[in-house]
Amino acid sequence: QAVVTQEPSLTVSPGGTVTLTCGSSIGAVTSGHYPYWFQQKPGQAPRTLIYKISNKHSWTPARFSGSLLGGKAALTLSGAQPEDEAEYYCLLLFIGAWVFGGGTKLTVL
Amino acid sequence: EVQLVESGGGLVQPGGSLRLSCAASGFTFSRNWMTWVRQGPWKGLEWVANIKPDGSEKYYVDSVKGRFTISRDNAKNSLGLQMNSLRPEDTAIYYCLGGDNNYDFWGQGTLVTVSS
Numbered sequence: 001q002a003v004v005t006q007e008p009s010l011t012v013s014p015g016g017t018v019t020l021t022c023g024s025s026i027g028a029v030t031s032g033h034y035p036y037w038f039q040q041k042p043g044q045a046p047r048t049l050i051y052k053i054s055n056k057h058s059w060t061p062a063r064f065s066g067s068l069l070g071g072k073a074a075l076t077l078s079g080a081q082p083e084d085e086a087e088y089y090c091l092l093l094f095i096g097a098w099v100f101g102g103g104t105k106l107t108v109l
Numbered sequence: 110e111v112q113l114v115e116s117g118g119g120l121v122q123p124g125g126s127l128r129l130s131c132a133a134s135g136f137t138f139s140r141n142w143m144t145w146v147r148q149g150p151w152k153g154l155e156w157v158a159n160i161k162p163d164g165s166e167k168y169y170v171d172s173v174k175g176r177f178t179i180s181r182d183n184a185k186n187s188l189g190l191q192m193n194s195l196r197p198e199d200t201a202i203y204y205c206l207g208g209d210n211n212y213d214f215w216g217q218g219t220l221v222t223v224s225s
Contacts, residue, residue: 001171036211036212038154038212040154045204045215045216045217045218046154046204046215047215048208048210048212048213048214048215051210051211051212051213052210055210057213087153089153089154091154091156091212096168097156097168097169097170097171098144098156098159099156100146100153100154100155100156101153102153103153103154
């Protein structure tokens with residue numbers, strides 16, 4: 001089964017920009033993996049930020065954006081806010097199953 | 110307003126069984142893939158299983174194949190997960206997910222603890 005890789009932790013300054021990435025152990029991430037991005041804060045259920053590479057929900061803050069970058073899926077946060085401190089997970093589709101990445105703990109400091 | 114409400118969690122001994130349910134409302138349940146995701150203690154998220162809108166296709170993570178069965182009742186807007194031969198490593202919060210884009214909405218989860 002494929003392994004989905006994410007940075008274990010990242011730090012961004014308030015107002016700064018940071019990019020989280022999501023890679024696959026068996027090759028480049030493409031549109032066929034339908035990347036999703038989720039945000040989870042302590043004690044809460046996750047919520048979906050981005051679906052199918054770059055699509056946003058009505059509740060997704062405009063400062064978040066998704067893309068494919070250098071063979072990986074990417075989540076870019078532009079203008080970080082203290083409330084963006086959270087765990088971020090990506091999800092990719094492989095043949096017959098979906099696989100989550102291990103998560104990135106984002107600190108806004 | 111979309112709601113996904115899981116139920117059926119609890120404490121079960123290793124080797125035991127449990128059935129989870131998810132009651133859905135606020136979206137067209139019968140047209141959407143539905144999914145179970147779990148999160149073990151101090152762990153990340155793990156995709157468990159999903160089911161096609163008409164129930165004709167079901168997919169599972171390798172670790173639960175042959176033990177878990179996902180099901181749905183479109184007349185009742187209900188999703189199920191029958192869990193048999195439970196192991197301590199199945200201990201987790203189990204979330205129900207659905208929506209027009211597969212993973213739009215999450216329930217609050219139900220806790221399953223497998224322990225003697």
